[in-house]
Amino acid sequence: MKPDPTLFVPPAETVGQLTQRIKECLETGFSEVNVIGEISGLTLAASGHCYFTLKDETAALRCVLWRRQATMFARLLAEGHSVEAAGELSVYAPRGEYQLVVRGLKPAGAGLLWQRFLAVRAKLEAEGLFAAERKRPLPRRPRRIALITSPAGDAIHDVLRTLRQRAPLVEIVLLPTLVQGAEAPAQMVAALALLGEAAARLGIEAALLVRGGGSPEDLMAYNDEALARAIAASPVPIVSGVGHEADVSIADLVADVRAPTPTGAAMLLSQGWTELPLELDLLARRLQRALRERLLTENQRLDRLQLRLTHPAARLSEARRRLEGLHARLTAAQRRTLAESRLRLDALHRRLAAARPTLAGHRARLDAFAQRLPRAAAQAIEAQHRRIERLADRLEALDPKAVLERGYVLVSDTAGQVLTSTGQLAERQDIRLEFHDGRAMAEVVGVEKSD
Incomplete structure (x- = not known):
């Protein structure tokens, strides 16, 4: 297909020449x-311009305020302010854009976006949606949280x-959604509705509603009334992290916790995990201290019990001393008996001598007594030995240590009471x-009683 020659009437112009004519x-x-409008995208250059x-609501116009005028009207320059600007239209040739070179500014009342924000905020605040x-x-x-944001954003x-x-x-469950534009509020409301349906089933414990920084117009989606009510109705706590610290949206006000940035929101929700090592270390130190105190108490208790406990060897030694x-x-009794017998014999x-009995008969009887007495004394002493x-022998047989050396064991409870019957035992009892x-x-693991 050949181009229409009537469209290309010479002479042709360069882009610069055409732009200059437009300018x-x-x-x-x-x-x-x-022109009256709302200030947005305010930037102060290093040059002072x-x-x-x-x-x-329908259009946007780029404006430039040179350094001198910027200094004069600094108090009027703020995001969202509605101003009346006086100046002249010009063209910035390198980008082919037209702009308003502002010579003067004066206030024109609150901006439309700001007025809408204030109206929604007042309505929801009156209903108690911002109440602490x-x-x-x-x-x-x-252990599991939901993340409501754009999958393509920073x-x-x-x-x-x-x-x-x-x-x-x-674990993170992503609920993707738009974060700016006319469709963004409806998509975020739908994501919160899905969260309400799935939170209990999936074990979601909290949600992050985040997006990066932007102009007030970019963040307008988070000032939507329907979105605010969806946040308030969420079954799990919502942490908002919208824009930068200076940006405060309706979503921030109604959320359970507001963070200055998306990173700050993630830090708030993970704070408990970062403190876990410190808490574990503290618990370990407390446990060690409790164990040391328990060991000290038990050692002192054991010392007191040992002072009260008489060792079988000590009992045996005491029995031997009593036997000796x-x-x-x-x-001594035998010697005393023998001495008394001799005294009676002398008497x-x-x-006999005084009675002067028949000497032979009495002497024979005396000799018999003399022979029988030592033998009887010896027999008595032998019997006592x-x-x-x-x-x-009986005492040695009763010696607990001797019994223990034959393989027997003395069983007692932790208080030192000797146990002699299975009826004194219980499972998991310390002995x-x-x-x-x-x-x-x-430790007793089981008890069997004989028939």
């Missing part, structure tokens, strides 16, 4: 204009990086086993 037309035809956009008492605390250490990367570094065990005392008393000799030996060469601690 001349604009600057001539619109040398003095007054000021750049911003005047907007209304309805805000819910965040879970200490959530905020999702900041949040995922922060959670990966601070709380890698947290009895033996000494028996020997009889004297009585045998009795003492029998007692010693002490006394061997002939030491002791051991044990």
Whole structure:
């Protein structure tokens, strides 16, 4: 197909020449204009010049305020302010854009966006949606959370990086949505509705509603009344992190917790996980201190019990001392009996001599007595020795240490009470086993009673 030759009538112009003609037309035809709009995208350059956009509901106009005028009207320059600007239209040739070179500014009342924000805020505040008492605390250490944001924005990367570094065990359920534009509020409301349906089933404990910074117009979606009511109706706590710290939206006011940035929101929700090592260390120190105190208490209790406990060897030693005392008393009694017998014999000799009996008969009887007495005394002493030996054998047989050396064990409870019957035992009871060469601690795992 050949081009229509009537469309290309010479001479042709360069882009610069055409732009210059447009510039001349604009600057001539619109040398003095007054325009009312809302300031947006305010930027103060290092040179001192000021750049911003005047907007209304249907259009936007780029504006420049040179350094001198920017200094004069600094108090009027603020995002969302509605102003009346006087100046002239011009063309910025390098980009082919037209702009208003502002010569003067004066206030024109609050901006439309700002007025809408104030109206919604007043309505919801009157209903109590911003009240502190309805805000819910965040879970200490959530295991699964929802993330409501754009999958293509910077905020999702900041949040995922922060959670990966601070709380890698947290599972994230992404609910993708637009974060600006006319359709963004409806999509976020739909995401919150889906969260309400799935939170209990999926075990979601909290949600992050985040997006990166932008102009007030970019953040207008978060001032939507329907979105605010959906946040308030959420079954789990909502943490908002919209824009930068200076940006405050309706969503921030109604959310359970407001963070200055998306990264700040992720940090708030992961705070409990980052504090876990410190808490575990504190608990470990408290446990060690409690164990030391318990060991000290038990050692002191054991010392007191040992002072009250008489060792079987000490009992045996005491029995031996008593046996030796009895033996000494028996020997003394025998000697005393023999001495008394000799005295009685002497008395009889004297009585015999005094009575002057028949000498031969009495002497024979005396000789018989003399022969029988030592033998009877020896027999008595021998009998007492045998009795003492029998007692010693019985005492040695009763010696607990001797019994222990034959493989028997002395069983007692932790209080030192000797246990002699299975009826004194219970499962999982701590008992002490006394061997002939030491002791051991044990636990009863079962009790069997004989028929």
